[in-house]
Every structure is written in C-alpha cells, then in structure tokens.
Amino acid sequence: MTLAASPASETGLAPQTETLHAKQRISTAYWTSRSWGDWLFAALLILAGFFAWQKFHVFMDGYEKGILIGAVPSLIFLGWLWRPLQKLMGLSTALALLGIYLYQGDLYRAEQVFGLKYFLSSQSAILWMCVCFALACVFYWLSLLSKTQARPWGKSPPN
Secondary structure, X not given: OOOOOOHHHHHOOOHHHHHHXXXXXXXXXXXXXXXXXXXXXXXXXXXXXXXXXXXXXXXXXXXXXXXXXXXXXXXXXXXXXXXXXXXXXXXXXXXXXXXXXXXXXOHHHHHOOHHHHHHHOHHHHHHHHHHXXXXXXXXXXXXXXXXXXXXXXXXXXXX
C-alpha cells in the first residue's frame, strides 16, 4: 500500500501554516488588485459619508446613523465587485447634485427651470424612468430572441 504525498509534505510546512500562507496570499492579492480608480471611488464615498455625517447628524436618529455608517462600506464593496456600478453611482450623484443646484432652495423652481421641469423633477423623473424601463425590456427581448451571440463592447467577431 502506497501513501500519496500530502501538500504539507511537498512544501515542508505543517497544514495549519500552509493554510495561513494561502489565506495571506489571497488577502494580499485582493487588496493589491484594486486599481487607482477603485481607491478613488472608495475615497469619494468615504468623503461623502463624512460630509453627510458632519452636516446632518443632528437630524438623524440612531437607525439613520447606522444606515449611513453601513452604507459606505457596503457601497464600496459593491462598486469594487461590479465596476459598472461605480459609473452608475457617479452619474446618479451628479444628477442629484445638479437637481439640488437647480432648485436653489425654492420648490417653485420645479415649474420654471427647464432642467427640473422636463428631466429631474419628480413627475418627469418617473416618466423618464418608465420610458427607459420599457426600452430596456424591448432591447432585452430583442437580444434574447436574436440568433447571434452578443459580444462585449470593443471585441471583434471570432474568425
């Protein structure tokens, strides 16, 4: 009867030590694989969370403070796992800040300012959301029922 060599006997390390080394390699690889864009995204979210805390913590109850504290690392994690979400969050933040700027503290401006009246105010935003949802459904079904296989953007068809 022959005994198969275990991974510990190949490296000369005890099984616990080898497992620890593997975990350290995975952990180090995860943090070093982040791009400068990922770190910039994380820094912007942390700054935004800090700003929201500094400006509005007196108006928040315990639940809202907990939501803010938990949202920042959760959004960073989601943005790191799914990079297109970083762009979506950036775009929605920019549109929200544009809306705040256009309102200038006066709710009656929603009927006077073109950008608010037709794009960013409540009723218009709901209308655009419905239009985009309907278009997304149409294009999804067209893609699903088409006979060609979809390719990632920028990739040439196989020869």
